[in-house]
Amino acid sequence: MSEMYDVAIVGAGPVGLAAAIACKRAGLTYVVLEKGCVVNAIFEYPTYMTFFTTSPRLEIGEHPFVTLRERPDRREALSYYRLVAEREGLHIEQYTEVTQVHAAPAGFTVEVNRRDGTDGVVEARRVMVATGYYDHPVRLGIPGEDSENVSHYYTEAHPFWGLRVTVIGAGSSAADAALDLWRGGAKVTMVVRAPTLKPTLKYWIRPDLENRIKEGSITAHFNAQVVEIHPEYVLVQRADGTTFELPTHFTFALTGYRPDLSFLSDLNLARHPDACLILDEHYQSSVPGLFVVGSAGFAGKTNQVFIENGRHHAQLAVAEIERQLMATRTAAPLSR
Structure with a gap:
């Protein structure tokens, strides 16, 4: 017993x-x-x-x-x-x-x-x-989410130097990852369902990320969502229903x-x-x-x-x- x-x-x-x-x-x-x-x-x-x-x-x-x-x-x-x-x-x-x-x-x-x-x-x-x-993690429920080139957790930038990386999300985890990846030499694109970054972002992170987006160092697609993930690209859907292929080597789904x-x-x-x-x-x-x-x-x-x-x-x-x-x-x- x-x-x-x-x-x-x-x-x-x-x-x-x-x-x-x-x-x-x-x-x-x-x-x-x-x-x-x-x-x-x-x-x-x-x-x-x-x-x-x-x-x-x-x-x-x-x-x-x-x-x-x-x-x-x-x-x-x-x-x-x-x-x-x-x-x-x-x-x-x-x-x-x-x-x-x-x-x-x-x-x-x-x-x-x-x-x-x-x-x-x-x-x-x-x-x-x-x-x-x-x-x-909060799952997206989309095709390709369980692929080897997708993660719901971010570790560090070094393995992604020179690669195209998509970051899904606009919270603190996504913002931190996007900035760290960019500083580590990755080509970063953010896909954000909302029209703007989350208001709860850390106060010292928000201006940094906003400036990187404004100057074009980090690309951001707002009012958009990833609907499929493939080995060499993700399919992004805009708010009007149209879609486009975004070339991507690796995707971080940091959606909470x-x-x-x-x-x-x-x-x-x-x-x-x-x-x-x-x-x-x-x-x-x-x-x-x-x-x-x-x-x-x-x-x-x-x-x-x-x-x-x-x-x-x-x-x-x-x-x-x-x-x-x-x-x-x-x-x-x-x-x-």
Whole structure:
């Protein structure tokens, strides 16, 4: 029979790690289940990315995040979160994917698939989901999207020097990629469904990109969308319905990301019209005992939840879990 934990935390990103630290300090037994590596989303960020926020706002567990500059980069963040996990001795099972969560008499049964391909079960009185959203891109649903010359993630410019690259999207990820590719010697064209760049662009990125478009260094087609992707070109449709072929060696479809909570499908979670989960002030869902912290519960508002506020979600949730478990240690199992 598997061990019964007080809390099973799904996701070892910064918010999941903050939750684990809070559980440890509250004396709760816990396990962190992560389908990739620790802070896998940050690992998937562009190689030379610099964070928008300052290092103190990325700290967890009161561990100082010391950097040479005001805003840390990806490499510094990876190092910081690894060191925190090591110093705290956190119980993390990497490369262990949660495939389904079921309600059980004493709490929840969590089905997992481990690195070696074997299935397993973890039992917990409470479950906290901290999976974020970055590993689930918004798909275009067009022919050629799954081709080898297409990616929903941008890494770095070097492999694309001298090549024609199409960037689909107008948000911060697309803008950052377009500028970095151009500086790396790629011939960049942006295809944007809207009539202009997104208003939420980072304040220092917008003028840079606008100037590059104005001077012709980066080409941009607004009120347009890619409808097919081929090995040597993409088919672009204008707002009036006409189409044209845009020569392209590689395409970055950077159209955003959404949380993937399919492993919770058995629980029938209540949602708002914008697809955000209905959560209480402690980030408990409509299923008693299931908490969703960070951006995972905010499908329609992922641009409003970051590490900075997600880490506080974790603290509030753990405090409520501690209160619930203390009150029910000698009472009946969680009712549903």
